[in-house]
Amino acid sequence: MRRPQATPARVIVFGAGATGARVVRMLAESPEVGRVEVRDPDTARLRRTVDSCDDSVTAARGLEMPPDADMVVIATPTGTQAAAARAAVNAGASAVTTSSEISETRELLALGSLAAENGVALVVGAGFMPGLTCLLARAGAAEFDLVDEIHVAKAGTGGPACARQHHRALSSLAIDWRDGSWTRRSGGSGRELCWFPDPVAGRDCYRGALSDALLLVPAFEGVERVTARLAATRRDRLTAPLPMMRRPHPEGGVGAVRVELRGRRAARRHVAVLGAQARPAQGAAIVAAATALHLIGRADVSGAGGLASIRDTGRLLRAVADRGLRPCRFEGFTLSRDETPRP
Template identity: 45%
Template sequence: MSPATAPIVGLVGCGVTGSRAVAHLVARRVPVAVYDPRPGLGVRRQGVVVVDDADDLSVCDVVVLCQPAPHAALAQRLLTRGTPVVSIGDDVDDLMAMLALQPLAVQHDAALIVGAGMAPGLSGLLARSLAAQLHTLDELHVAIHGTAGPSCARQHHDALGDTALGWHDGEWIEPPGGSGRDLVWFPDPVAARDCYRAALGDPLLLHRAFPQASRIAARVSATRRDRLTARLPMLAPPHASGSIGSVRVEARGAAQHGERVTVIAGAAGHTGDLAAAVCSAVVLRLLADGITPGVHTPGDDALDALDLLHHATALGVRVQEFTGVARATSW
């Protein structure tokens, strides 16, 4: 493909995840135009152009939203101009607003992919791969650990103090954030962490992708201090470059002959790296093959989740699957 015909990707928000996504795209010789709302910030490297206004990116072949929430208003403006959009946002209210853009996206013949980060995002790809191993899918349980950068850390802090969201036997439930303690074993090196319900977007998007599942829950790791201060301003500044993170998905269901089956998969690494790999895989897939107009999530049937997961692993995601077998003891 010659430079004159090469597709151009626009990106808003060049923080921890955004800068890593830019690196993935530039490494594959995809020209990138960047807008960062913070003055003086941006990426300076070959193959990258910095613009002064997010609306200038509407001429790009696809625009990636990596800035802090909300994303819905900018996504709406871009879709109105027929520009495909990929969002890594995980704020529940913002996700609901973007899901409501389905008629607009179809009207303007453009695709909007929401929740294309670590969780939601990689969690949906893992859920799809696990569901393929079951004859009947009944439950999905997601647990996440770690944050990509300061904005992500603040979002998770607020989520722990907000009302959680879950799907339980055919209806939405809203348990208080910080409740529902569960000891979760993440892939190494994260290992065991206490996790609690929070205002996370995974149940919302997973229910859309897996309507047959009767129960969908999501939890985030937290310390006792995290829970006590969740409804207060953050007492300590978040780490500028993020932290090691992990996502773990557990799918419960039945095999072909009715026996109960539980399958588990996850991934661990720098949170920004995991989110950027999934985001970049979605963008590259959209550029190569296109996606049906409308609103989609990485776990939807409309996207080839296993192919996206394969591309994410090529970009650095290392998927691990639990292979142990539970058995009775003589105790």
């Protein structure tokens, strides 16, 4: 159900970094959005972002929410998003967050009852991974009778905050869903060669402190295993327990995500592998902006969850593809095999 938006929406964007600045520009160009207010503690960056857009974009500071805000997009560094999300939900505005940190994701999901009470949606992890990976998992699951396993992986980093999070994730405890319970595993363990869409191709990937399993498990009833990995070099693994040796680049190069689904289709084992390639900050911005536009004016979505849990994900994935983030499918391999059905 889509409530007609009488006046163009007012959107508040927290963060004017590599992802946030792109979100601001995408929303400002949308006819559904009349006004975008961008907030960032870095005054110079805030000014640059506002100056690069038309008059519909204004600068502001702080966490205070205006009563007429329709949507809030939070693209600040992980660990700082829960406070802004809580302020948005308390003010009766839907919010789209991009966090990939485990503890913050738990904190955001815990706001679900408050969001449902206030009749607003709180989307958790609407970025490249998690985010696009959740949409791909949902799209791929349509061809299964039952999804047993979901394995997601990511290569590349966006802005400096994303690179720092990647570094921390590799040395922190990972969380896997295995046979119906949560399992803690060491970050940097579980090496697996994952094949991403070109030009990224094959990269060794490892467990890390990634929040994907927390978002995918509630969305796929009966799933037995969910894991998340991130690509890392030998130097990344050796230096992971140390502070970052040098300042991260303003933005990383081309990255990619990959989702592998395993399960049953017509009493046979079936495997589907989906992916996409983009600069991670660009990919995250497309997913966050498309999600915000998807939710503006919708009265039938409330509560907190990942993108695999929200309604009408097919339309959202098409909107993401229309913005240039085109999903791919790996074909021609022989992993599917006949199997007698379980009793």
